[in-house]
Amino acid sequence: GAVVSQHPSWVICKSGTSVKIECRSLDFQATTMFWYRQFPKQSLMLMATSNEGSKATYEQGVEKDKFLINHASLTLSTLTVTSAHPEDSSFYICSARVGLAGQETQYFGPGTRLLVL
Amino acid sequence: GENVEQHPSTLSVQEGDSAVIKCTYSDSASNYFPWYKQELGKRPQLIIDIRSNVGEKKDQRIAVTLNKTAKHFSLHITETQPEDSAVYFCASRNTGTASKLTFGTGTRLQVTL
Numbered sequence: 329g330a331v332v333s334q335h336p337s338w339v340i341c342k343s344g345t346s347v348k349i350e351c352r353s354l355d356f357q358a359t360t361m362f363w364y365r366q367f368p369k370q371s372l373m374l375m376a377t378s379n380e381g382s383k384a385t386y387e388q389g390v391e392k393d394k395f396l397i398n399h400a401s402l403t404l405s406t407l408t409v410t411s412a413h414p415e416d417s418s419f420y421i422c423s424a425r426v427g428l429a430g431q432e433t434q435y436f437g438p439g440t441r442l443l444v445l
Numbered sequence: 446g447e448n449v450e451q452h453p454s455t456l457s458v459q460e461g462d463s464a465v466i467k468c469t470y471s472d473s474a475s476n477y478f479p480w481y482k483q484e485l486g487k488r489p490q491l492i493i494d495i496r497s498n499v500g501e502k503k504d505q506r507i508a509v510t511l512n513k514t515a516k517h518f519s520l521h522i523t524e525t526q527p528e529d530s531a532v533y534f535c536a537s538r539n540t541g542t543a544s545k546l547t548f549g550t551g552t553r554l555q556v557t558l
């Protein structure tokens with residue numbers, strides 16, 4: 329399958345700081361990427377859909393000013409958690425869609441574990 | 446929006462037995478149903494998927510069935526092995542330009558020796 333990378337794999341930061349997470353499609357171009365958050369022993373919750381060259385679409389309840397998404401190229405999307413707080417600690421996973429319209433498949437990055445102290 | 450229910454939440458089987466995980470979805474327009482396997486601390490990995498124009502798909506020990514009328518789909522793992530132990534998520538995707546995956550709540554499968 330297609331390869332999606334994510335960086336960093338884990339990060340520890342102080343409360344109030346901002347953290348940037350990168351998601352890259354390594355062997356394909358992705359016009360659409362997705363950002364998920366997963367708390368321990370829970371399912372994946374979609375935060376936002378990242379569209380290359382346009383604004384991201386956020387799910388209900390997700391603060392767009394807190395979780396800044398930039399999809400500046402066909403192979404890179406970034407998620408910035410601004411003014412992070414302990415409740416933002418979670419496993420953040422990006423995903424990219426690949427394939428022809430109507431036949432798309434979605435692959436996930438390895439995830440970024442964020443711990444806010 | 447779409448709602449996906451998944452059962453059971455935990456499943457323990459002996460090595461060599463079969464395991465079945467079931468999901469139901471609410472949006473009749475959904476047309477794509479993937480299954481992901483997630484090991485602890487790792488990314489979800491696509492193990493099999495099925496599209497709405499197909500009723501069954503098989504890949505070695507793994508099979509998925511889809512009943513569009515009843516809006517449910519199931520994952521079947523035969524001859525289970527200890528390395529099958531993981532959390533399995535079903536998902537459904539709606540149609541249209543704003544299509545997205547909606548995930549089930551997950552099933553923790555434990556294959557015992």
